[in-house]
Amino acid sequence: xxxxxxxxxxxxxxxxxxxxxxxxxxxxxxxxxxxxxxxxxxxxxxxxxxxxxxxxxxxxxxxxxxxxxxxxxxxxxxxxxxxxxxxxxxxxxxxxxxxxxxxxxxxxxxxxxxxxxxxxxxxxxxx
Amino acid sequence: xxxxxxxxxxxxxxxxxxxxxxxxxxxxxxxxxxxxxxxxxxxxxxxxxxxxxxxxxxxxxxxxxxxxxxxxxxxxxxxxxxxxxxxxxxxxxxxxxxxxxxxxxxxxxxxxxxxxxxxxxxxxxxxxxxxxxxxxxxxxxxxxxxxxxxxxxxxxxxxxxxxxxxxxxxxxxxxxxxxxxxxxxxxxxxxxxxxxxxxxxxxxxxxxxxxxxxxxxxxxxxxxxxxxxxxxxxxxxxxxxxxxxxxxxxxxxxxxxxxxxxxxxxxxxxxxxxxxxxxxxxxxxxxxxxxxxxxxxxxxxxxxxxxxxxxxxxxxxxxxxxxxxxxxxxxxxxxxxxxxxxxxxxxxxxxxxxxxxxxxxxxxxxxxxxxxxxxxxxxxxxxxxxxxxxxxxxxxxxxxxxxx
Numbered sequence: 001x002x003x004x005x006x007x008x009x010x011x012x013x014x015x016x017x018x019x020x021x022x023x024x025x026x027x028x029x030x031x032x033x034x035x036x037x038x039x040x041x042x043x044x045x046x047x048x049x050x051x052x053x054x055x056x057x058x059x060x061x062x063x064x065x066x067x068x069x070x071x072x073x074x075x076x077x078x079x080x081x082x083x084x085x086x087x088x089x090x091x092x093x094x095x096x097x098x099x100x101x102x103x104x105x106x107x108x109x110x111x112x113x114x115x116x117x118x119x120x121x122x123x124x125x126x127x
Numbered sequence: 128x129x130x131x132x133x134x135x136x137x138x139x140x141x142x143x144x145x146x147x148x149x150x151x152x153x154x155x156x157x158x159x160x161x162x163x164x165x166x167x168x169x170x171x172x173x174x175x176x177x178x179x180x181x182x183x184x185x186x187x188x189x190x191x192x193x194x195x196x197x198x199x200x201x202x203x204x205x206x207x208x209x210x211x212x213x214x215x216x217x218x219x220x221x222x223x224x225x226x227x228x229x230x231x232x233x234x235x236x237x238x239x240x241x242x243x244x245x246x247x248x249x250x251x252x253x254x255x256x257x258x259x260x261x262x263x264x265x266x267x268x269x270x271x272x273x274x275x276x277x278x279x280x281x282x283x284x285x286x287x288x289x290x291x292x293x294x295x296x297x298x299x300x301x302x303x304x305x306x307x308x309x310x311x312x313x314x315x316x317x318x319x320x321x322x323x324x325x326x327x328x329x330x331x332x333x334x335x336x337x338x339x340x341x342x343x344x345x346x347x348x349x350x351x352x353x354x355x356x357x358x359x360x361x362x363x364x365x366x367x368x369x370x371x372x373x374x375x376x377x378x379x380x381x382x383x384x385x386x387x388x389x390x391x392x393x394x395x396x397x398x399x400x401x402x403x404x405x406x407x408x409x410x411x412x413x414x415x416x417x418x419x420x421x422x423x424x425x426x427x428x429x430x431x432x433x434x435x436x437x438x439x440x441x442x443x444x445x446x447x448x449x450x451x452x453x454x455x456x457x458x459x460x461x462x463x464x465x466x467x468x469x470x471x472x473x474x475x476x477x478x479x480x481x482x483x484x485x486x487x488x489x490x491x492x493x494x495x496x497x498x499x500x501x502x503x504x505x506x507x508x509x510x511x512x513x514x515x516x517x518x519x520x521x522x523x524x525x526x527x528x529x530x531x
Contacts, residue, residue, distance in 0.1 A: 003442070011439070014510060017510050019515070033528070033529065035473075035474045036472070036474060038438075059510055060510060061434065061513045063436055063438035064439050112529075
């Protein structure tokens with residue numbers, strides 16, 4: 001199993017691992033995947049009043065590529081508006097981490113996690 | 128300490144230096160390089176003598192007659208020759224075969240091939256312990272059952288099947304009994320005068336011999352006949368043609384000789400190391416030992432770590448060479464079929480590690496392994512949303528997952 005250097009770096013030094021307080025109204029959560037499939041990603045975003053993602057945290061149950069994909073997107077979404085964050089594509093994630101074909105689903109899952117978190121935010125704030 | 132620590136002796140073992148030393152005497156011009164089948168000169172005679180000594184050394188470990196040993200390229204070939212050879216030779220007597228779902232792929236895939244030839248195969252379930260329920264085996268046996276194949280020691284979980292009892296059932300039914308002993312030779316007592324086993328497969332590289340050589344025990348009394356699978360010069364009494372690789376055979380013989388001498392002391396040492404490993408790991412929450420706790424070889428320990436994912440676990444354990452499932456299937460993303468057969472969920476089967484200890488494993492290595500495992504589990508659980516949910520008392524079976 002040959003992982004790219006970037007995957008190994010994110011796996012060894014994952015960025016933004018953790019969770020925000022559940023009752024914080026500025027926080028939204030996206031959880032995707034299933035244990036039986038081998039990956040579950042939980043992505044949380046903290047959104048400012050003007051709709052900018054100020055902070056992000058993740059927890060992931062999954063292979064090294066799944067952990068790296070979620071770690072990477074927490075870095076990418078920070079400072080972006082919700083609309084900008086929604087533009088992040090799985091292909092960008094896969095390319096950045098040089099994921100092999102069998103690991104593309106990890107990048108898809110990371111994209112889904114962003115979308116799920118944004119959806120959660122919108123459903124709570126009615127926009 | 129030299130890293131990574133090798134704890135994958137069930138996949139393969141290094142060649143014992145005493146074995147390598149011996150093998151080197153059968154390769155070059157200065158050594159006995161002759162073809163053991165050459166009858167016309169001393170080069171051949173000397174090689175033949177070396178082969179016959181090795182054959183006796185192998186027979187001695189398992190209390191068999193040297194004439195019952197047929198050399199092959201390894202346990203996979205032995206399983207193929209035994210099962211196909213017997214099923215095909217006795218096909219007029221019946222076309223029903225029985226094996227078990229937790230067998231090695233070399234057996235299961237051979238059975239699949241025979242199904243394509245028109246044989247009918249029953250794949251028996253195992254209990255949660257990994258052991259066969261003999262009543263289920265008895266119930267599956269029919270008058271037209273010609274071959275039963277069950278492995279002695281399971282390669283993934285190390286459980287020991289009751290070969291003596293299965294042998295009695297087979298003999299009573301007039302059924303040929305084949306046993307894959309790749310993981311058993313040198314680890315458990317094998318007495319083929321007592322066991323009612325007709326065919327038994329062996330491998331050299333699992334017991335500190337070289338890769339590429341194995342043997343099939345073929346019982347003489349009562350005589351078992353096989354349809355040859357490799358045709359040619361009629362070597363090995365026609366059962367397996369091909370020039371005998373003297374150096375490999377000598378290596379296997381030496382490995383078996385050493386095993387006979389050192390097995391008892393070695394097993395006692397492995398049992399201590401195994402206990403040390405398990406004592407150091409079992410205090411972690413949500414870890415489970417797979418397979419029967421008693422009927423097992425001391426060399427193999429298979430442990431499931433709940434709420435961490437298997438591949439990232441292997442990655443976190445990069446300083447110890449272990450495997451998830453067997454080496455043959457770890458390249459795939461599928462969870463181990465052996466652990467699934469024990470009734471483990473996909474998740475637990477995914478996060479299982481086989482630690483297999485061997486001749487060169489030290490106490491220091493086990494202690495370091497325990498430390499690495501603790502660190503890896505702590506790190507991955509701190510990252511795992513499933514662990515958080517478990518800690519919050521959420522039943523993961525009730526969560527509506529967004530599967531993909």
